[in-house]
Amino acid sequence: MVERVGRAREPGRARWRGGGTGRHGPPGKVRGAVALALMAGGLTACGGGGGTPKLTWYINPDSGGQAAIAKSCTQAAGGKYRIETSLLPSDATAQREQLIRRLAAKDSGLDLMSLDPVFVAEAANAGFLRPFAKGEAAPLTEGVFDTAVQSSMWEGKLYAAPFWANTQLLWYRKSVAKKAGIDPAAPGFTWDKLLDAANRTNTTIGVQGNRYEGYMVWINALIASAGGRIISDAEKGDEASIDIDSPAAEQAASIISRLARSSAASPTLSTDIEEQSRATINGPRGGFLLNWGYVWRAEKGDAEAGAIDKSIIGDLGWARYPRVNPQQESKPPFGGIEIGIGAYGKHRDDLAVEAVRCITSAANMKRYMLDEGNVAARPAIFDDPDILKEFPMAPLMRDSIATAGPRPATPYYADVSGAIQNRWHPPASVNPNTTPRKSAEFIREVLQGKALL
Amino acid sequence: MTSADTALKRPAGAPAKAEISDRGRAERRLGLLLSAPAVIVMLLVTAYPLINAVYQSLFSYRLTAPDDRRFVGLGNYGTALSDPLFWQTVVTTLIITVVTVGVELVIGFALAMVMHRAVFGRRTVRTAILLPYGIVTVISAFAWKYAFDVQSGFVNSWFGLGDFAWFSDRWAATFVIILSEIWKTTPFVSLLLLAGLAQVPRDLGEAATVDGATAWQRLKRVTIPNMKAAILVAVLFRTLDAWRIFDNVFIMTSGQEKTQVLSFLTYQQIITRTELGLGNAVGVLLFLSVVLIAAVFIKGFRVDLSQVRGD
Numbered sequence: 001m002v003e004r005v006g007r008a009r010e011p012g013r014a015r016w017r018g019g020g021t022g023r024h025g026p027p028g029k030v031r032g033a034v035a036l037a038l039m040a041g042g043l044t045a046c047g048g049g050g051g052t053p054k055l056t057w058y059i060n061p062d063s064g065g066q067a068a069i070a071k072s073c074t075q076a077a078g079g080k081y082r083i084e085t086s087l088l089p090s091d092a093t094a095q096r097e098q099l100i101r102r103l104a105a106k107d108s109g110l111d112l113m114s115l116d117p118v119f120v121a122e123a124a125n126a127g128f129l130r131p132f133a134k135g136e137a138a139p140l141t142e143g144v145f146d147t148a149v150q151s152s153m154w155e156g157k158l159y160a161a162p163f164w165a166n167t168q169l170l171w172y173r174k175s176v177a178k179k180a181g182i183d184p185a186a187p188g189f190t191w192d193k194l195l196d197a198a199n200r201t202n203t204t205i206g207v208q209g210n211r212y213e214g215y216m217v218w219i220n221a222l223i224a225s226a227g228g229r230i231i232s233d234a235e236k237g238d239e240a241s242i243d244i245d246s247p248a249a250e251q252a253a254s255i256i257s258r259l260a261r262s263s264a265a266s267p268t269l270s271t272d273i274e275e276q277s278r279a280t281i282n283g284p285r286g287g288f289l290l291n292w293g294y295v296w297r298a299e300k301g302d303a304e305a306g307a308i309d310k311s312i313i314g315d316l317g318w319a320r321y322p323r324v325n326p327q328q329e330s331k332p333p334f335g336g337i338e339i340g341i342g343a344y345g346k347h348r349d350d351l352a353v354e355a356v357r358c359i360t361s362a363a364n365m366k367r368y369m370l371d372e373g374n375v376a377a378r379p380a381i382f383d384d385p386d387i388l389k390e391f392p393m394a395p396l397m398r399d400s401i402a403t404a405g406p407r408p409a410t411p412y413y414a415d416v417s418g419a420i421q422n423r424w425h426p427p428a429s430v431n432p433n434t435t436p437r438k439s440a441e442f443i444r445e446v447l448q449g450k451a452l453l
Numbered sequence: 454m455t456s457a458d459t460a461l462k463r464p465a466g467a468p469a470k471a472e473i474s475d476r477g478r479a480e481r482r483l484g485l486l487l488s489a490p491a492v493i494v495m496l497l498v499t500a501y502p503l504i505n506a507v508y509q510s511l512f513s514y515r516l517t518a519p520d521d522r523r524f525v526g527l528g529n530y531g532t533a534l535s536d537p538l539f540w541q542t543v544v545t546t547l548i549i550t551v552v553t554v555g556v557e558l559v560i561g562f563a564l565a566m567v568m569h570r571a572v573f574g575r576r577t578v579r580t581a582i583l584l585p586y587g588i589v590t591v592i593s594a595f596a597w598k599y600a601f602d603v604q605s606g607f608v609n610s611w612f613g614l615g616d617f618a619w620f621s622d623r624w625a626a627t628f629v630i631i632l633s634e635i636w637k638t639t640p641f642v643s644l645l646l647l648a649g650l651a652q653v654p655r656d657l658g659e660a661a662t663v664d665g666a667t668a669w670q671r672l673k674r675v676t677i678p679n680m681k682a683a684i685l686v687a688v689l690f691r692t693l694d695a696w697r698i699f700d701n702v703f704i705m706t707s708g709q710e711k712t713q714v715l716s717f718l719t720y721q722q723i724i725t726r727t728e729l730g731l732g733n734a735v736g737v738l739l740f741l742s743v744v745l746i747a748a749v750f751i752k753g754f755r756v757d758l759s760q761v762r763g764d
Contacts, residue, residue, distance in 0.1 A: 097724050104516045104727075126517035211709040237518075267616035268603045270710070279604055411517065415726055425709060426621065449513050449529075452536045452718060452735065453726055 053347055055083045055355050057112040058099065060337060061090050065372040066114065073358040081351040083112070091273075092116045092213045096414065103128035103342060110342035111352050112359075115160055117151035117338055117406065118213075118413050121234065124154035125411035130341040130348045131157040140360060147404050148377045152338045154409070155235065160338035161360045162377035164368060166292050167400040168221070168333045169393065170194070170319045176203050176287040177317065184288075184319040191222075191255045191322045194288060198264035203287025205259060206277035209269040211425040216407065216417045217333045218290070219424055222252035224331035224405025226324040230420065231443070234410035238447040242440050244420070249436035251324050253424075260427035264288075270426035281316075282308045290321070292335065293397055297373025318393045320400055331405025336377060375401065418453045419446040503740070510734040516727035529734035539718070539735070546714045548627065550695040553634045557691060558684070560635070561642030568643065569650045586640035594704035597633035623711045630701045630712060638694065642687050649683020650676070689750040693743060715739045 059066040070083040088095040096119045102110050103123065115123065123129045132140060140161040141149045148162035172184050180197035183189070198205050208214035223230060228248020233241045259265055264287075266272055266280045274291055278298060281289040289295065299316060302308045321332035339359055341352045358364065365376035370390060375397050381387055382398040391397070410416060423439035424430055445451035473481075510529055514522040533539050564582050571578045585593065600606050601619040609617055619625045653676050661671045677684070699716040706712045708721065719739055722732030 093725065100517060100727060101724075122517055126519075128517075211707065268618040268621060270621040271618065271706075276604060418721075418726065449515075449728060449731055450532055452533060452538045452731065453721055 052079055053081045053351055055081050055111040055345075055347060055352060056109050057083050057085050057114070057355075057359075058088050058102075058110060059085045059114045060088050060092075060095055060116075062372050062374070065368050065374070068371065069359055069364050069368060072364070073355060076358055077354070081347065081355060083355055088114070092118075093414070096122075099123070100126075100128070103344070106344045107342065108344045108346055111345040111347060112355060113340050113342065114163065114337045115340045116213075117148070117160075117334070117336060118409070118417070120152055120160050120338060120340065121154050121409040122411045122413055123340065124157075124159040128343050129159040130343045130345075130352070131159050132161070132341075132353070136353055139357060143362070143378050143380055145377055145379060145401050147334050147401060147406055148336065148338070151334065151406050151409065160340040161356045163337045163339045163360050164365060164374045165377040165401045166333075166335035166375055167397060167404055168217070168290050168292050168321055169295075169396065169400065170322055171281060171289040171291060171295055172317045172319065173203075173281065173287055173312075173315050174317045175315050176201050184317065184322070188326045189319065189322050190326050191259075191324055194322050195255070195258055195262065195264060198287050199262055201287060202263060202285065204266050204280045204283070204285050205264045205287065206266060206272070206280040206289035206291065207259065207269070208273055208277055208291075209260065209266075209425075209427040210271045210273045211421045212273060213417060213421075214273055215421055215425065215427075217335070219252060219256070219420060220407045221321060221331060221333040221405060222255055222324060223249050225321070225328070226251040227328060228252075229408065231408045231410060231416060234408055237411060238449075240410060240412075240447070242443050244443065245437045245440035248324075249439075250432045253430045253432040253435045255324065256424070256427050257430040257432060260430065265427070270428065282312055292333075293375045294373045296391060296393065318396060320396060329403065331403065332400040334401065334404035334406040336375070412447055415446050415453065416443055419443045422453060506733045506736055506740075509729050510731075510737050512730045514728075514730040516729055525730065529731045530738070532731060533734050533738060538713070539738075541711060542713045542715050542718045545627065545712060546696060546698070549631055549634065549698055549714065550692060552631050553638070553695045554688060554691045556631075556635050557639045557642045558688065561639050561687070562646050564639065564643035565646035565650055568647050582643060583640045585637050586644075588637065590637060590700040591704060593633055593637050594701045597629060597636075597701075598705045601629050620706050621710065626706050626710050626712050630698075630705055633701050633705075634695065634698060638691065642691055645683055645687035645690065646680070649680030649687075652683065653679040685750065685754050689747065692746055692750070696743060696746060697739070715742070 057066070057070055067085045070085050074082040088098055095114075095116065099110070099113055099115070099119075100123070103126070120129070124131070137158040141152075141158060144162050145165050148165045149158070152158055152160040152162055170184055170189075177184055177197070180201045182193060182197045184194070194205060197203075207218055209218075220230060223244070223246075226248035228243065228246045230244045230249075231240045231242050233239075260269055266277065268276060272280075274294075277289060278291055278295055280286055282299075282302075296316075296318075299308070300313060303310045303313045321330045323330045339356050341348050341356060345352055360377070362376075362378050362381060365378055366381045366384060366387065368374060369376045369381065369387060373391075376382070376387075379398050379402065382394045387394050407413070408416060419442050420439055423442050424435060442451065446453055511524060511526060512522050513525045513528070568575075568579050568582060598620075601608050603609060603616050603618055608619075609615065617625075619629050657675050657679065658671055661675050666674065697716050698714050699720065702708060702712055702714050702717050703720070708714075708717045713721075715735070716739065719732055719736045722728045722735055724732075726732070
């Protein structure tokens with residue numbers, strides 16, 4: 001028996017070894033080929049540029065709209081400079097992590113960057129962004145939403161140029177609203193009415209409840225709509241005044257907790273990000289959705305591709321972000337992208353400024369809105385017939401952006417947002433009586449470096 | 454000539470030091486010279502960052518506010534050790550480590566036996582068993598995440614779980630993290646155990662069979678005692694790996710629902726918050742815990758690392 005096993009084993013071993021020697025031959029050749037390919041790549045990389053100065057623009061992922069603008073600005077520059085894009089990670093927090101690390105290391109190859117407005121204060125305060133001089137700032141801010149300009153400033157100076165602005169709307173299925181007997185577009189439509197309608201029709205309200213920046217957007221919009229704020233005197237850094245322990249935050253917490261514990265919550269609410277919440281409105285229980293402006297384009301694209309039922313587009317309605325108090329106008333979320341100039345780039349004082357002017361021109365904003373469905377930062381563009389044809393909700397978007405409630409501008413934004421997400425997550429654990437107070441205490445501890453996050 | 458040879462030829466009782474010849478000294482110097490580049494590289498890539506981390510952990514220091522840096526002594530360690538979050542992550546990490554290493558040891562042993570005993574299709578069997586280990590952890594984490602996802606996953610429809618949200622519950626999420634970790638690294642354990650199995654002399658088993666021992670008795674009294682060293686090395690390596698788990702947690706839950714582990718806690722302080730002082734303190738604590746685990750194994754269980762090489 002032993003012998004049989006032994007014999008059976010040998011051929012196996014031989015094959016194993018044989019395979020090994022067989023594999024040893026090619027790698028040498030492969031290595032050579034790889035080396036040649038690398039050298040060739042290096043040569044073309046060196047030869048391609050011609051002497052035109054290169055500007056590297058770190059962009060958030062999109063469907064190619066920013067790359068197209070980089071190309072057209074390169075052409076418009078007529079050989080003065082060329083813009084190359086480099087891709088950042090997909091979520092805002094990870095984008096910030098990469099940019100901050102590069103800037104802290106004084107990366108001279110970081111010329112332009114697409115920045116989430118909430119990170120402008122941190123980067124500006126750390127000296128990572130090149131401020132725009134008064135003369136340079138004027139064309140970048142005239143005719144631009146004031147909310148977008150304010151979000152690009154730090155201590156009175158403009159540190160980034162608004163490129164596109166964003167806001168959330170209440171998207172809803174007209175059939176569901178009809179069944180519930182409500183008009184979400186009517187003035188005075190509140191979260192209470194929304195929750196009631198969803199519960200009565202057994203439909204869902206899609207929101208972003210994952211522990212990430214999108215959840216902070218929701219919390220901030222609710223607090224701002226109730227007339228409160230999270231922090232003030234942000235310039236004082238870790239001595240800033242923390243205002244989240246307030247009746248407004250209690251109202252916000254009450255809405256989140258009621259939604260999370262009702263049948264209107266998506267089953268995966270505590271891990272839902274934008275795209276998951278968008279999927280809920282297309283599902284069998286789809287009713288309502290709080291989400292950014294990109295939804296319109298995304299839904300139309302999905303319907304054309306056959307991923308969702310075509311009838312959904314005709315059934316899709318939109319309204320302003322719901323109110324918290326019936327008598328008080330809501331403050332919808334504010335987002336978008338601003339273009340900043342790296343403080344250590346070689347061409348920061350001349351070519352980079354020109355490039356920012358080109359990228360954020362009205363023509364490019366309009367083009368980007370048509371290409372990507374992302375909303376322009378200049379209100380005048382919303383009256384453009386091309387835009388109105390493509391985005392029937394453009395006037396509503398414009399009014400929402402103009403009266404939006406931005407998230408707090410503070411150099412410690414990541415800590416503030418992280419601390420709030422920590423104490424307010426999962427949404428079903430939120431308690432209006434304790435969560436605002438506990439989060440206020442926690443923000444203070446985190447800001448003073450006395451707590452882990 | 455090795456030192457063992459010298460020792461054998463040395464007359465008993467003679468003092469060792471006086472015996473070193475010129476040639477021996479030259480060889481020793483050559484040995485030092487030959488290993489010097491490796492030692493220098495090790496110092497550069499391991500010792501320097503380590504010392505730097507310890508140094509930075511003594512400051513209140515934020516990457517985005519370098520001017521506000523101030524010395525706080527061991528304050529950051531006090532903050533970390535007195536924070537309930539730190540101990541919560543320690544517990545989570547401990548649970549993941551104990552469960553994964555325990556389960557992997559059992560399954561890994563079974564797979565090692567299969568690989569050892571396979572009579573035909575030996576190469577196919579080994580390849581099939583080792584395949585998960587060849588997959589990048591991040592990729593496998595995504596695969597498991599999507600499998601258990603309510604919208605895109607198949608697990609819920611297979612088992613009729615409706616819209617059970619795996620990642621919205623602490624224990625369900627930890628379960629999936631553990632499952633993917635086991636799937637991914639059991640092959641590594643079975644590989645180490647296979648090496649141990651191959652070292653067990655076959656005639657011992659045969660003798661036991663002749664004496665009438667059952668298969669269970671042979672396994673318990675002959676095979677396992679003879680491969681104790683391999684088992685301990687496998688447990689040590691896997692414990693250290695599991696203790697430093699990061700990718701699965703990062704991809705699947707990003708630490709929410711109390712699934713934070715020690716490495717992730719370090720990542721959040723240093724990379725996300727750019728709190729270099731506090732983050733490095735957590736990192737140093739993680740390092741010390743790793744040293745402690747290794748010391749317990751090597752001193753306590755007398756693991757001889759030279760016996761089995763797993764990598």
